[in-house]
Amino acid sequence: xxxxxxxxxxxxxxxxxxxxxxxxxxxxxxxxxxxxxxxxxxxxxxxxxxxxxxxxxxxxxxxxxxxxxxxxxxxxxxxxxxxxxxxxxxxxxxxxxxxxxxxxxxxxxxxxxxxxxxxxxxxxxxxxxxxxxxxxxxxxxxxxxxxxxxxxxxxxxxxxxxxxxxxxxxxxxxxxxxxxxxxxxxxxxxxxxxxxxxxxxxxxxxxxxxxxxxxxxxxxxxxxxxxxxxxxxx
Amino acid sequence: xxxxxxxxxxxxxxxxxxxxxxxxxxxxxxxxxxxxxxxxxxxxxxxxxxxxxxxxxxxxxxxxxxxxxxxxxxxxxxxxxxxxxxxxxxxxxxxxxxxxxxxxxxx
Numbered sequence: 001x002x003x004x005x006x007x008x009x010x011x012x013x014x015x016x017x018x019x020x021x022x023x024x025x026x027x028x029x030x031x032x033x034x035x036x037x038x039x040x041x042x043x044x045x046x047x048x049x050x051x052x053x054x055x056x057x058x059x060x061x062x063x064x065x066x067x068x069x070x071x072x073x074x075x076x077x078x079x080x081x082x083x084x085x086x087x088x089x090x091x092x093x094x095x096x097x098x099x100x101x102x103x104x105x106x107x108x109x110x111x112x113x114x115x116x117x118x119x120x121x122x123x124x125x126x127x128x129x130x131x132x133x134x135x136x137x138x139x140x141x142x143x144x145x146x147x148x149x150x151x152x153x154x155x156x157x158x159x160x161x162x163x164x165x166x167x168x169x170x171x172x173x174x175x176x177x178x179x180x181x182x183x184x185x186x187x188x189x190x191x192x193x194x195x196x197x198x199x200x201x202x203x204x205x206x207x208x209x210x211x212x213x214x215x216x217x218x219x220x221x222x223x224x225x226x227x228x229x230x231x232x233x234x
Numbered sequence: 235x236x237x238x239x240x241x242x243x244x245x246x247x248x249x250x251x252x253x254x255x256x257x258x259x260x261x262x263x264x265x266x267x268x269x270x271x272x273x274x275x276x277x278x279x280x281x282x283x284x285x286x287x288x289x290x291x292x293x294x295x296x297x298x299x300x301x302x303x304x305x306x307x308x309x310x311x312x313x314x315x316x317x318x319x320x321x322x323x324x325x326x327x328x329x330x331x332x333x334x335x336x337x338x339x340x341x
Contacts, residue, residue: 057249084281168338226276
């Protein structure tokens with residue numbers, strides 16, 4: 001069903017110098033502490049990371065609960081903040097789809113798409129033959145997802161010991177990890193321009209609409225980068 | 235708390251899974267060599283870059299309490315460490331967390 005050789009090869013991505021474990025753990029420790037302060041039990045906190053596994057979505061859920069938002073508003077707010085997962089999925093799955101593999105693997109494993117797992121897969125897919133990429137991906141996804149769930153539990157238990165300075169330290173780790181990963185992904189004109197323009201135009205749109213700035217900024221920056229790249233041999 | 239926590243979690247997870255699910259449906263019709271794929275690839279990277287820039291420039295939560303200037307210095311130093319250590323991701327991440335906690339404690 002799943003080729004364990006490739007699964008474990010992917011699973012091992014959480015070891016070594018390129019490991020996302022520290023960054024992932026740092027942010028989900030903070031989430032665990034936040035959920036506890038909102039009145040979640042440890043079981044509910046695990047359930048939340050288990051089912052959602054997307055950091056901005058969990059943060060929006062927490063904020064919405066604090067202001068007593070309705071379920072439909074929570075749904076819309078989370079959908080909006082996690083809509084970036086759509087272009088990320090479309091930019092990943094064609095690299096993994098193979099006719100010899102069953103479809104359920106794709107519909108189930110898309111749950112693992114989050115920034116860190118996505119960046120690792122994008123960085124490594126070329127060294128795996130296409131037919132085995134989905135099993136490699138499931139390995140990466142299972143590993144990063146497990147780290148997130150464990151870190152949520154640690155954060156929940158340790159929340160009483162996490163002071164403000166520690167939480168601030170934890171909060172910077174994830175953006176730093178993402179920044180470094182993005183810098184090393186800048187290998188073609190299109191990707192380099194996408195990253196650079198996205199980082200400039202996205203925050204500019206913040207002044208027009210804080211809710212929509214990431215999607216609008218990303219859309220404009222990505223489209224400009226695509227057009228320039230196509231004209232200049234990618 | 236107006237809503238049941240379990241129901242809120244399920245609603246959050248459905249809202250999140252929706253984009254992933256629609257992404258797989260669209261991906262089934264897109265070849266990795268097509269222009270459409272390259273466009274989505276650009277959109278994905280630019281959206282992520284926008285997200286990360288927002289996390290650093292307009293953070294929500296505790297990072298908000300740290301001065302802009304300090305945030306930028308920490309990012310700048312972490313990137314230098316990343317290149318000095320031949321793209322090791324462990325050192326810059328650990329460094330940034332520790333240094334920012336200390337900065338915030340002492341400044």
